[in-house]
Amino acid sequence: MTGLILHHYDTSPFSEKVRLMFGLKGLAWDSVQAPVIMPKPDLVPLTGGYRRIPVMQVGADIYCDTQVILAEIEARAPNPPSVSGAGWAVNFWADRLFFGVTVPIIFGELGDATSREFILDREKLSGRPFDIAAMKAAAGVMRPQWRAQAAWIEAGLARGEWLDGDAPGLSDIAAYMNLWFLARNLPAVAYGLLSGLPRTQAWRDRVAAIGHGTRREITGAQALQVAHDAEPAAPPAHDHADPQALAVGAAVTVAADDYGRDPVAGTLVAVTPDRVVIARGTPELGRTHIHFPRAGYRVGKA
Ligand SMILES: N[C@@H](CCC(=O)N[C@@H](CS)C(=O)NCC(=O)O)C(=O)O
Known part of the structure; x- marks a missing residue:
């Protein structure tokens, strides 16, 4: 296992951004090919209901939306740097x-x-x-x-x-x-x-020509096993100046504001100016942390 798992499909344009970012950083990654339409039985248990593609997984941390996926890749592999200007x-x-x-x-x-x-x-x-x-x-x-x-x-x-x-x-x-x-x-x-x-x-x-880095196929079942066997990583520091005054431990829902608005319910772990992290626990997977961007998502009280 390389540690980075991408749930995606080859024809997905949003996934192409992430594959290219792996290429830019020269990273090796594991690929789980998700269905193009619902149902997605190996994805939804990880995300708590979010169905869009791509989703990145590192152990029991699940990253939904390319905005947060690309930010996480940048944080984990800062060289060469990819974010500049606007x-x-x-x-x-x-x-x-x-x-x-x-x-x-x-x-x-x-x-x-x-x-x-x-x-x-x-x-x-x-x-x-x-x-x-x-x-x-x-x-x-x-x-x-x-x-x-x-x-x-x-x-x-x-x-x-x-x-x-x-x-x-x-x-x-x-x-x-x-x-x-x-x-x-x-x-x-x-x-x-x-x-x-x-x-x-x-x-x-x-x-x-940037390419996709080094890709290896694994199954959805293997990815679920990875989440089951792992504990979430330490979350980012909570932003006490959050404009919504969201409190750690609150029951919340997170939903996209454009399409694929299925709300994901969980317990607030942390918010930062550009990210929200919620925890979920299920008998199948144990504790997982699910990360979403703030821009383009609404956080509500559950
Ligand atoms: N804002 C999301 C958009 C993702 C998105 O629209 N993905 C498309 C595929 S490229 C999708 O999920 N379509 C529905 C599906 O695959 O079930 C992101 O940046 O990840």
Whole structure:
């Protein structure tokens, strides 16, 4: 075991950010391939109900959402450093705004070939109809939106090879996710939308060449056994200036504020300005600590 376990699937764009971060840091990691739709019987016991992908696991510590996963990788493997300038803000833009225009472009084209099971699953995930006709109608409007945001990457590369400066980092990986997702599904559309953006085209190849580090497959059952056999690591120091005045030991729920809002219930272990950690205990796994970002998540009283 390498210690780092990633629950993911190969076609997941958010997972591609984490795989590239493993590559950037030259890390070895264990891969558990999760299903693309529910049920996810080897994942949900670890997360307490969070179903999105990817999830990172280190022993009995479970990291939900790429924001907290990437921060944890940075903390555990600080060299080479990956966070500079407005890296976290670029990451949130790429996850929400840039991704928000990439999805309708892809599913406006591919929606008719999408299985009924997938559509029903994503309707449950979003709480909204998976409206292929609306995505088709929106795709035309979204293409210039997408290209405008790709042009920001082009502008960001005017003075160097990387958005992060002299070396690749979080901004490069985050911004790249949407190019990867579009090009993997609709290569001709990506080619068209990137034409006239030569620095971005060359940068895309450089980011892809970062690779994924050293990957080894393990099973979901093995990952559950790892959690069962481990104790959670010492949590971060609790922020007593927390604006919600959350108290250690309180019964809370944590839920995403965009989609996949299933609340996860637990006992508050610590909050920091950018993270919330809750504890859960089950007969199957014993005590686990589940980590979520603050940005994009709501913490409520259980
Ligand atoms: N903000 C989350 C978003 C994750 C996300 O949207 N993941 C997609 C796959 S790329 C997902 O979970 N889709 C539903 C599923 O796989 O069940 C993150 O950064 O991790």
